[in-house]
Amino acid sequence: MSASDDVPMTAPLDAGLPSADPLDDVARGTGVALWKQIVERIEADIADGRLAPGVRLPPEVELAERFGVNRHTLRRALAMLTEQGLIEATPGRGTFIKEPPLRYPIAARTRFSEIVSREGRAPGGKLVGSRIEVATPEIAEALRLPPGAEVLRVDMVREADGVPLTVGSHWYDAERCRDLDLVVAATGSVTRALETLGLGDYRRLETRVTARPADEEERRLLSLPAGRTVLVVDSINGDAQRRPIQYSRARFAADRVQLVVKN
Structure with missing residues (x-):
């Protein structure tokens, strides 16, 4: 590090999830766990550029409502996305799509x-x-x-x-x-x-x-x-x-x- 002491965001802060109804992609009775469906949905949105680096995800309660799941299920999905290095939570700021190094x-x-x-x-x-x-x-x-x-x-x-x-x-x-x-x-x-x-x-x-x-x-x-x-x-x-x-x-x-x- 030096003795001293911006890629602008590619999408506006709080852009959140794309406008398509996420409930269409989270279905019960398919044999695929709900938390995994959430992971796959967000992975696809990141890969397709619909969720750009630096975008802040909505709060947990809002995400849980949009996916039609409880917060425990949502947190399991977010934990997996964090482990994969796709999102990152910063205390006091929220959870963001992770910027490249x-x-x-x-x-x-x-x-x-x-x-x-x-x-x-x-x-x-x-x-x-x-x-x-x-x-x-x-x-x-x-x-x-x-x-x-x-x-x-x-x-x-x-x-x-x-x-x-x-x-x-x-x-x-x-x-x-x-x-x-x-x-x-x-x-x-x-x-x-x-x-x-x-x-x-x-x-x-x-x-x-x-x-x-x-x-x-x-x-x-x-x-x-x-x-x-x-x-x-x-x-x-x-x-x-x-x-x-x-x-x-x-x-x-x-x-x-x-x-x-x-x-």
Whole structure:
């Protein structure tokens, strides 16, 4: 993930299901479970383009009424569609037809907001927390600081169209960037905060990528079900003289991004 911080929706928000009567396709006594018929109907609507990426499905109670089933049956169908990666529920926003993974290039100049905007989606970010702490040996070495030096830690969640893509922890020399977290809280952008310190023209010096199951905190911040994987991107960014100014550890929801390494 970079130190910083829209594909427009192909159908209007809340477009819901196509206008054809879904009850025609959910029939009793056919030998096919009702929940499976719902899955097949929505699968077909997605495949035919009648339900486009980014479309929000109606609330559960409305869907259950339209299909003529109880909410338990409907939830079983939605759970299967979620498991297949066709829909995704985001707390506070609803259930959406899942967007394709966002292409996220990693190059010398990597900026979250610019990348998300180029993909036609709206970038967003919020500060989760910040504090001064003693640098670990790994962080001190990455930032070329003496052992025991103080660093400013800034934790953020970054989003595209309101869907959380990554939670990132960033560390800075506390003496050099002491008030950076205040600007981040006001703007939602680390890039803008660094610009106020005269460090906006930073460049990627090193990137390492690994993968592992998401922990409980990551699942909460990224709205992930149990068992999902995160891509862990450790990076060092430096100033124009290639002096390290930021060490980052970003955890991306693995099924929401496609990391692209630019040569």
